[in-house]
Amino acid sequence: MEQQQSPAVRLKQLRFDWKKRGPGLLEIDEFSIGRGETVFLYGPSGSGKTTLLNLLAGVLLPRQGSVEILDQDITRLRPYRRDLFRARHIGVIFQQLNLIPYLDVLENVLIATHFAKLDRDSAHKQASELLETLGMQQQRHKRPTELSIGQQQRVAVARALVTGPEILIADEPTSALDSDNREIFMQHMLQVAADNDTTVVFVSHDRGLQEYFDRHLDIGEFTAGGGAA
Amino acid sequence: MILKLARKSLWNRRGTAILTLVSLAISVALILGINHLRHQAKQSFTSTISGTDLIVGARSGQANLLLYSVFRIGNATNNISRESYEAIKKSRDIEWTIPLSLGDSHRGFRVLGTDHNYFDHYRYGDRRALAFSAGGPFSRIYDTVLGAQVARELGYTIGQEIVIAHGLGDVSFSMHDDKPFTVVGILEPTGTPVDRTVHVRLEGIEAIHLGWQHGARMPGRGVSAEEALQRELEPEAITAFLVGLKSRMATFRLQRAINEYRKEALTAILPGVALAELWDVLGMVENMLIVVAFLVLLATLVGMTTTLLSSMKERQRELAILRAVGAHAGYLFALIEIEALLLAAAGVAFGILLLSLSLFMLQPWLAAEYGLFISANPLNSEALLITAGVMLLAALLSLIPAMVAYRRALADGLSVRL
Structure with a gap:
């Protein structure tokens, strides 16, 4: 598989185990995701999907091996640098409750630009454009509690992508949505990601969503115990 | 952020x-x-009394002398004779003295016999002088000046006559009721024991005790108020006196001289030091x-x-x-x-x-x-x-x-x- 650019994500000789709890072991000898690629990662809950996302985001560190994001081995970065790297290059969306309750919609989006140390004016412009695209510009001064869950998740997309990250990590962002909202959310998310040429790593146990993605992966391939928790 | x-x-x-x-x-x-x-x-x-350089009383502890002379608490062990008082008063270092004579009371408030210097030289707090809220200082033998609290609690006003009790009991049975005193002045509140004091002239104290011996009225030897005025009313003894010096440099010299006074056993204390020491206990x-x-x-x-x-x-x-x-x-x-x-x-x-x-x-x-x-x-x-x-x-x-x-x-x- 020849590529012009280096891959967005490359894992080598990766080993991880929760000491205290959780699903046994992640063992990944060699795995990479190309730039702009959209990957659907599936498997039952508790199979280590979230752990893998944490490793990609640089929030957790592997016991051994390397996590290269955009040619940078983030396991070798100093903690502060690694956090800054995440702020600038990786966007994260959770299952639900993505927003800080005491900040309004716009502030929730802008907080990401604060940690990425982006210029204020361009951050504002970027945030407004994204909210507009996602149909949330009217609600920008509302509190998260005033929004529907579907709207909250769309704000989460804006927050994750406002810094223009190369990689978007989404951890079952549609699990709390009904099917109509799920449709709208997937379209919005992938559209904005495509506009920015962002690589997407999407985790879900709902295989009905895999048709949206370029590549489908079973997390079970990475776990030592074969995926059963 | x-x-x-x-x-x-x-x-x-x-x-x-x-x-x-x-x-x-x-x-x-x-x-x-x-x-x-x-x-x-x-x-x-610590500023209950100020401007006074020495307090002199019969020989006793520092705290005791301070307590009875300034706070009107407790009793003097002994008196100071007039001779000693007059002799020390003549010292060239001394600018003024205030004699204090204690021992009687009026309805629970101590009666203090003193002289005019009290109103001129007594200082408290930040060197504040006593001020009158009504009337003025005493001039006649049977005049009295009340502290603010005395007047307020007992509801006394200028011109009223009061009777002094012998001794310090709250309710005393021996009254100097043959020689009533007239209220001529009421002091402003000071926040010090002055507020709880009834002030009279030394001669007044002397007058009411004419014909008394060993703390009781001697039958048949009573002296009427008018007769008393004709008598020699110079007090034979006082309880203590306050001293103001011309120069504070002389404080320690005079203190030693008084403490070593040969004719009578006396104690002189520095009020500031004594107050600070007492406060440390409190x-x-x-x-x-x-x-x-x-x-x-x-x-x-x-x-x-x-x-x-x-x-x-x-x-x-x-x-x-x-x-x-x-x-x-x-x-x-x-x-x-x-x-x-x-x-x-x-x-x-x-x-x-x-x-x-x-x-x-x-x-x-x-x-x-x-x-x-x-x-x-x-x-x-x-x-x-x-x-x-x-x-x-x-x-x-x-x-x-x-x-x-x-x-x-x-x-x-x-x-x-x-």
């Missing part, structure tokens, strides 16, 4: 935050209030109060820490989000610390406000009722030190929840355990 987050996060939890704030404000007001009152009380106490109580106030403050701060700690559970989500958008674990640590310091700072500010307001409102009442002059401004260097201590303590105690946030951020990653 971190300040804004801390502020908004606190506001989001305003129910518990305000309760914490209120308890902080109260305990800060308490500790600063006690500190303030301690200072004021010490100042007021100071034990105020130290206890400060300790109690400190414990209350500590309990409040521990309460604040507990509140922050228990809020960490509901804030896991919030912290995970901040972590996801790139916040360093140290940032979360700082966020919790800043929240605690914001709360503490607001608590201190409201505490000071609460205290100042209460002092300001109580001030006129305290001055009128008790002659206590308390400044409404509780801020002195010690108060600032206490305030800094509160902030430091808050910072130290909130290290615990801040540490929890920090370690969770590192250990849990972005996953939230609900």
